[in-house]
Amino acid sequence: MSAENPGYQEFKLDVDCELRFEIETKDQKATVELISGHAELFGTELVKGKPYEFTTGAKVAIFTYHGCTVHLRGKTDVSYVARETPMIQYLNCHSALEDMRVKSEDNGSNGPIVMIVGPTDVGKTTLCRILLNYAVRQGRCPLYVDLDPGQGSVSIPGTIGALLVERPATVEEGFSQKAPLVYHFGHKSPGDNDVLYQTVISKLAEVVLDALKANKRAKVSGVVINTCGWVKGAGYRHLLHAAKEFEVGAVFVIDQERLYNELLRDMPNFVKVVFLPKSGGVVERSKAARAETRDLRIREYFYGQKSPLYPHSFDVKFSEMKVFKIGAPSLPDSCMPLGMKAEDNMTKLVAVQPGHNLLHHILAVSFAESAEDEVILTNVAGFVCVENVDMERQVVTILSPQPRPLPNTVLLISELQFVDNH
Numbered sequence: 001m002s003a004e005n006p007g008y009q010e011f012k013l014d015v016d017c018e019l020r021f022e023i024e025t026k027d028q029k030a031t032v033e034l035i036s037g038h039a040e041l042f043g044t045e046l047v048k049g050k051p052y053e054f055t056t057g058a059k060v061a062i063f064t065y066h067g068c069t070v071h072l073r074g075k076t077d078v079s080y081v082a083r084e085t086p087m088i089q090y091l092n093c094h095s096a097l098e099d100m101r102v103k104s105e106d107n108g109s110n111g112p113i114v115m116i117v118g119p120t121d122v123g124k125t126t127l128c129r130i131l132l133n134y135a136v137r138q139g140r141c142p143l144y145v146d147l148d149p150g151q152g153s154v155s156i157p158g159t160i161g162a163l164l165v166e167r168p169a170t171v172e173e174g175f176s177q178k179a180p181l182v183y184h185f186g187h188k189s190p191g192d193n194d195v196l197y198q199t200v201i202s203k204l205a206e207v208v209l210d211a212l213k214a215n216k217r218a219k220v221s222g223v224v225i226n227t228c229g230w231v232k233g234a235g236y237r238h239l240l241h242a243a244k245e246f247e248v249g250a251v252f253v254i255d256q257e258r259l260y261n262e263l264l265r266d267m268p269n270f271v272k273v274v275f276l277p278k279s280g281g282v283v284e285r286s287k288a289a290r291a292e293t294r295d296l297r298i299r300e301y302f303y304g305q306k307s308p309l310y311p312h313s314f315d316v317k318f319s320e321m322k323v324f325k326i327g328a329p330s331l332p333d334s335c336m337p338l339g340m341k342a343e344d345n346m347t348k349l350v351a352v353q354p355g356h357n358l359l360h361h362i363l364a365v366s367f368a369e370s371a372e373d374e375v376i377l378t379n380v381a382g383f384v385c386v387e388n389v390d391m392e393r394q395v396v397t398i399l400s401p402q403p404r405p406l407p408n409t410v411l412l413i414s415e416l417q418f419v420d421n422h
């Protein structure tokens with residue numbers, strides 16, 4: 001490289017500034033390297049001299065509390081330095097949570113259980129990541145709960161779940177997804193089955209609160225809960241329900257004053273409701289971009305991210321599958337059997353006859369062994385995807401992270417589909 005064209009851009013970042021960049025163009029790559037000083041990506045410290053690679057879809061901020069120099073190689077669609085960021089407020093939130101952890105060490109109570117709320121695209125997931133990373137860097141071991149079935153940051157879209165965070169997220173791949181606790185919901189939006197959504201939230205909350213009792217480090221460290229961007233009407237009621245079920249002690253509201261005031265009005269007095277600004281760097285995503293991210297999450301589940309995974313593909317006979325969907329078409333109360341309400345139908349297990357109706361659908365592999373078990377209240381072991389249906393041979397070909405045979409358990413069909421063009 002000539003001196004005029006060193007092949008990289010150098011950014012000297014002042015104290016409390018961040019370098020933001022996005023890669024939108026297909027098959028583009030960019031690499032970031034910290035040359036001097038200290039910097040972090042959403043709470044994960046960068047190692048000096050180590051190149052970090054980002055690919056299409058990356059929307060990134062490299063923040064520094066102390067000042068630093070970074071080199072950016074490759075092509076980005078946007079790159080600029082921002083001096084205004086809410087990072088100091090986010091750091092203050094972390095300090096407040098840390099004070100609560102110290103108190104809970106002294107008095108044996110639960111550590112902070114905090115819920116992050118706000119409309120879509122305000123940086124809820126990013127704030128969760130920052131708070132979890134700061135907690136882990138301070139030797140804590142918090143639980144991360146994701147109640148947003150639209151993106152699925154704990155597992156794949158169409159689920160809600162929890163993850164014990166023992167190590168900071170890696171810069172390129174996020175938190176380790178080892179052994180998450182996952183419940184099937186089967187839809188992208190809670191509104192597709194409000195009754196089921198509330199039911200699985202209550203169950204997840206019960207299991208998470210029990211887990212805190214069993215794990216002293218997690219109990220002190222507390223829980224960070226990510227939520228959906230649907231904050232009006234039934235969406236708002238879901239937030240209140242989740243706050244109650246998880247025994248939330250603090251709610252951080254990003255960006256929306258209306259939501260902040262509603263929560264101040266409706267939350268019990270002991271719950272601290274805090275308003276936080278949105279970062280100017282948070283990127284709004286179109287419907288198409290969201291669909292693409294969902295697809296990518298599913299692809300990563302089967303094929304891995306930077307470290308590749310090698311899924312299996314094999315045939316399963318129709319007669320060897322027990323497929324169910326949750327929720328029967330709703331009937332008026334007057335048509336329901338005595339003692340049942342119409343909403344009971346929404347959590348009903350309905351057998352699905354295998355056929356073309358399964359093509360490309362994700363099936364959750366339940367830990368329940370038969371339909372007699374409490375299937376909707378049972379967590380799932382993983383997912384498979386139906387790649388092909390052969391009516392003549394009465395078999396489906398599935399993509400599975402595990403080799404055959406498919407465990408002889410209940411499979412729950414998700415509305416989400418994945419077309420494997422690997």
Ligand SMILES: Nc1ncnc2c1ncn2[C@@H]1O[C@H](COP(=O)(O)OP(=O)(O)OP(=O)(O)O)[C@@H](O)[C@H]1O
Pocket residue numbers: 020021058059060061119120121122123124125126127148151227228229279280281282283284
């Ligand atoms: N400071 C920043 N600079 C650049 N990009 C950022 C910054 N903060 C967040 N982003 C990016 O903006 C996008 C949206 O952020 P995030 O997923 O945290 O929002 P959200 O509120 O959780 O979205 P949702 O509506 O899906 O719940 C992400 O791709 C994230 O990487």
